[in-house]
Amino acid sequence: MHIKDLPGASGVFRRGVFAIGSFSKGDFIVEYRGDLISDGEAQKRRRIYHPACSGFLFAFKLRGKTWCIDASREDGSFGRLVNDDHRHPNCRMKRIDIAGSTHLCLFALKDIKEGEEIAYNYGGEDYPWRKQVRVTTSVKMTTCEPDTPCVSSQSVLMSEPQWDEAAWLEDTGQQVIHVHHLIFSSSVF
């Protein structure tokens, strides 16, 4: 796997993790490494963290209690840099218990080809990047006078992309709607 910079909001770049080889459905991909903390500690950190760091707090349930992996520290690991895709995830987060300690790991939901971005569904929350919708109107202009031949036809994009990435693109005839999705979650278990 390798890390790539992706275009982000307001010219800010964000990172994503991409496969440099292929994976088969069910393969282990990467661990979401960080500090295992209680829910209370996570709430405390959420209050003092910059919002960019809160995005690295991954909450999950274990035997009826909420826990959290705090991966906000830049430790060079890949798991913490995997982005959200709630529509077409190619991985799933699973809790693994090894010799009494809990780990969160990503596993392939389907075969993954070289070059594909690794992504999973962060969970059910309404993350801001999932809601943003950009409407780009494509206008067909045709010059066609009665006594002259049709000379040109061109499409004009009426609006510029305002945010991060166009995760999906639905073509609805003259109107092209780019539905952007992006960030973070919990309880996938």
Ligand SMILES: C[S@@+](CC[C@H](N)C(=O)[O-])C[C@H]1O[C@@H](n2cnc3c(N)ncnc32)[C@H](O)[C@@H]1O
């Ligand atoms: C665990 S980090 C993922 C790595 C992050 N992209 C980075 O560059 O550090 C979670 C954060 O990544 C961003 N993110 C994740 N998925 C995204 C998506 N689909 N679109 C836009 N931003 C996303 C959000 O800012 C979120 O808080």
